[in-house]
Amino acid sequence: MLALEFPLPALSLAGWQQGPESARVILCLHGWLDNADSFLPLSAHLSDLNLVAIDLPGHGLSQHRSLDAHYHFLDWVHDVATLIKSQGWQQVDIIGHSMGGMIASVLAAVMPQMVRRLVLIDSIGLVTGDSSDISQQVRTAINHRWQSPNKQKPVYRDLQSAAAARQSQSDFDFNSAVILTRRGTQACSGGLIWSADIRLRETSAYRLMQNQAIQLLRDIQCPVLAILAKDGLEMMQKSRQVYQNCYSQLKLVELHGGHHCHMTQPEMTADEIRQFLLS
Template identity: 80%
Template sequence: MSALVFSLPAMFVAGWQQGPASAPVTLCLHGWLDNADSFLPLSAFLSELNLVSIDLPGHGKSQHRSLDAHYHFLDWIYDVATLIKTQGWQQVDIIGHSMGGMIGSVLAAVMPQMVRKLVLIDSIGLVTGEASNTTQQVRTAINHRWQSPQKQKPVYTDLQSAAVARQNQSDFDINCALVLAKRGTEACTGGLTWSADMRLRESSAYRLMQSQAKELLKDIQCPVLAVLAKDGLQMMQQARQEYQHCYPKLELVELQGGHHCHMMQPKITADAIRQFLLS
């Protein structure tokens, strides 16, 4: 495995590469508050692929956005598109977990020349808002922005303590929590704290409307595989009913496990991905 750092116009993005570097890129995009190493368990069973896994801005070892910026969902589409363009990659395959799958979905819709095939791991559709909630959405976002500078990150005495705290907020075992905590923490006074930008927890000032989300999904031209976890997030099961008919070329597989099935069930997840990407 090789560590990577990519320079974008306003920041750097960290990640790693594994597999035959001469092969077309399979770009891995993690979920909210995770990092590139969430794909480490999966990578052990996909050695034939040229996997490039990145920390999205504000996550893991990647740079945070400037102090006058925030984390709008659509800006991540720009970040990934710019990465692909500046690296001179042709059509990439994308494996996206949760929020990473949503980023991949919108990228495939708006930049179809960049994406050959798209894999969604416990991710389908997009997070949307209701027009009737617009005023409250903006009000909440402003209040969160005012509060962020006063918030303090938790401090842990060691990596094990940080991993236990992470495990308590998710659906995986301590080994998976350690994988994420190792890349997702940094030294601070008193021990370790999370490296992720606190502003990631702020409420978005705006969301796409459901009609906009459906139009985007209908414009995805590439084949899509959705690997949904039987015990995954309830919101993904609800989104399946709402959005699965929007994808022109959707193949759907349901696997045992929770939201992080690619970490807890890496081999069976990898088998489904391999069959889809290499067929």
């Protein structure tokens, strides 16, 4: 495992690489409030592939956005596009979990020359808003921005207690929580705090409308594998009904497990990914 740092114009991204560096890059994008190490269990079963996993801005070991900035979904798409361009990578394959899959989906739609194949792990479609809710959406976002500077992160006495807190909010086992906690915490007076930017919890000031989401998904021309967890997020099952017919080349499979099935069922998930990427 090789630790990496990617200096971009606005900030620096952290990550790691595993496998033959001469092979095609398979970029791994994690979900909201996770980090690059969410792909560690999966990487143990894909050691022959060139995996590059990054911490998205504000997550893990990557830098936070500047104090005058916020975490808009489309800015993450720009970050990933800038990373690919700056590294001179040709067409990459992308494995995206949850929010990471949505970021990858929009990238594949707007920069088709950058993405050869796309793997979505318990992720399908995009999160959208309703035009009738726009005033409330913006009002809530403003209030959250006012509140963020006054919020204090909880302090945990050790790694185990922080991992237990993470597990209590998720559907995975304690070992998976420890994996995320090791990369996702930093030392402070009294113990550990989460390193993730507290502004990640702010409500977004805007959402894509459903017709925009449908158009973006229709613009994805590369082959897509969607691995949905049978016991995953309910919103993904609902999104499946709305969006699965929007993809021009979609292979959809279901696996046992929860939302983090790539961590709790890594071998089965890896088998599906290998078959898709190497076919």
